[in-house]
Amino acid sequence: MKCSFVERLRVRRVGEITYYAVDERDLADVLKRLGLYHDVVEGRGRCYFCGVPVGLGNLGGVFRYEGKAYLVCNSVKCLYEAAWMIARKRQ
Numbered sequence: 001m002k003c004s005f006v007e008r009l010r011v012r013r014v015g016e017i018t019y020y021a022v023d024e025r026d027l028a029d030v031l032k033r034l035g036l037y038h039d040v041v042e043g044r045g046r047c048y049f050c051g052v053p054v055g056l057g058n059l060g061g062v063f064r065y066e067g068k069a070y071l072v073c074n075s076v077k078c079l080y081e082a083a084w085m086i087a088r089k090r091q
């Protein structure tokens with residue numbers, strides 16, 4: 001359920017808007033590019049929506065909003081909120 005949701009987000013969103021649904025293979029690269037790698041690895045990262053500590057085990061995605069990059073945990077609710085927030089901003 002979680003995986004297929006992320007898959008759909010990625011197909012729909014990446015390239016269209018700046019949202020990264022992260023796949024384990026390029027997770028580290030994406031995080032390093034956004035300057036969030038150390039936060040996640042050291043446990044300082046937080047989900048933008050629910051505030052839960054985000055580590056490599058529960059990272060759902062990364063998105064950029066108004067020039068800053070934020071982490072999202074892997075709860076479907078938070079991923080959905082991220083997608084909505086970005087979609088609204090574009091309209």
Ligand SMILES: [Zn+2]
Pocket residue numbers: 047048049050051052072073074075078
């Ligand atoms: Zn969350």
